[in-house]
Amino acid sequence: MPTAASALALTALLAVQARGDGIDYVVTEYPEVTVNSGGSSDVATVVLSETAGIVCYADWAGDKDGWCNALDLSVASAPVDGPDEQLAGVKLRHFTLARFSETQAVVCYVRLGSDGMGVCRVLQVESDWSLTVGDDMIIDSDTIYLHQLDVASFSQTSGVVCYADTDSEPNLKVLCVPFALDPTSLDLTRGQEIGVDDYVHHVQQVIVTTFSDTSAVVCYALEDSRIDELEEDFPDGDVAWCSPIFFNGTALSYNGGYATVNLDATYDLAVARLTDDYGVLCFTDGGDDYGKCRPLSFDSGAIALGEVLQVSVDTTSNLTLAPLSPTAAMVCFMAGSSQTGKCSGLVMSHGTELAMGDDIDIDSGAFVGVEDCAKGWEEECGLFMSVSAYASPLNMNGLACYAGLGGDEGVRCSILEVPPPTTTETGTSTTGTSSTTPHTTTESSSTTATTTATSFTRTTKTTTETLTSTTPHTTTETSTTEAPAEVVNSGAVEGAAVRQLAATAALVSVAALL
16 A cells, blocks of 8 residues: 555545536545554455444464454544454454444354364454454354355344355355344354255355345355366356345345356455445456456345446456445456556446446555465465445545555555545336246346335336246346346246346446545
8 A cells, every 4th residue: 555645645536427417526545554564364354433443364474363453443544453353263264244333243254274163253342442252153063164155234133144065965055144143242143044046056255245134145156167176067157146135033035036147257256235226246257357347236136237347457356345335336456467456436327337437556566465375275365455335424434454465465454535425316217027937047028017216216128138048047148128238137036026127226427436
């Protein structure tokens, strides 16, 4: 990240116009703080409020520990890190964090060098910026060495963790587990797991993002070459999908629906919720190794994905995404053979369109991963960058943490400050098609439905696609007509499910956020 002088020099005023309405953003990037000076990886962050955040990471010095720090974001300069909090276990990896309140988060990770168990614990930020850590909740006592997991919150007292089950047959099917959080005792109580998309196995990434206190989107990617090494087969090859899950306060359910994200190897899946009805999905496309994003709508229990926006024109890795407002998000990634860190602003408009602001380099230095972290462990290190944000009526705070930047293997963090938008919103609704064929990702129009909401002005557009196969989870696509964005979404919902093929969103225009 920049020095204090150069970081403040990055402050810029950018504006764009759309349909006569404009929004100005003044983005300020503040100096950084070093939270760990040794070799680090598996960086995860969460912003709890305008003044508090948490960062967790793997430390590859000594006993290869895992650590977390609270961060004071209240000072208009570098973040101030609280005391280091060590988490029990050896070689802790795959950290993931979710906000539950202004003082509490849940961290999940895997004790790869100890018993191999995946666990979740409550982290509470105290007034002196120390962390109080709750007891372990075992994610799944029947499976160990989880490498794909993610956690999200439905409310201050309930959440969900999703993972690739290493004990399933076939291996690495997607499971999700609800849990309850006691804010006083900091205890987590595990609920009953459910399977998501039983057709899919051997996933190489799983993420979960809640859109309301009763619904979430689970996305997962499969890399067929890894299955080939095991002399197994997956008929669809390299594909990524998203599926909806639902929460009734105690239990999860899955209705069989899904949407196709990408018809190639897919990495760095990330979803940012902007409203209950729509968000942004980003990923690295293994077909060309470029970073890409798509609008995501989540209406009436169905997922629809809009047209692809390419956010990187070079080799992309370590892509990470954070929401900033109901119409804006921030995407960061490493680009090119030099792995230069870059960040860009994303704008959602019309519910089906994404625009990108000019990217900026994070410092002039490239990322250099920890060289010795994999020695003796037979696996690669990753997750060298994480960005998170918290939108409030007063401002929007972003937090970027990273390791390996400019050849410095330590963990550093910087605040990104963005003022809120000031314009009003106008939304659009959609019509969708339904399909009763399980797991077919091409579809024909059969039923239309128009959604309504009291706070938006509605218009209607129709998308049509043609079925070319009845094979479950087939990913062949043919044509799209009269649609502002390509949408692929089908799945078996008991009875006949109505599919939403475009998103509800605000009509806005925004500047580059970074």
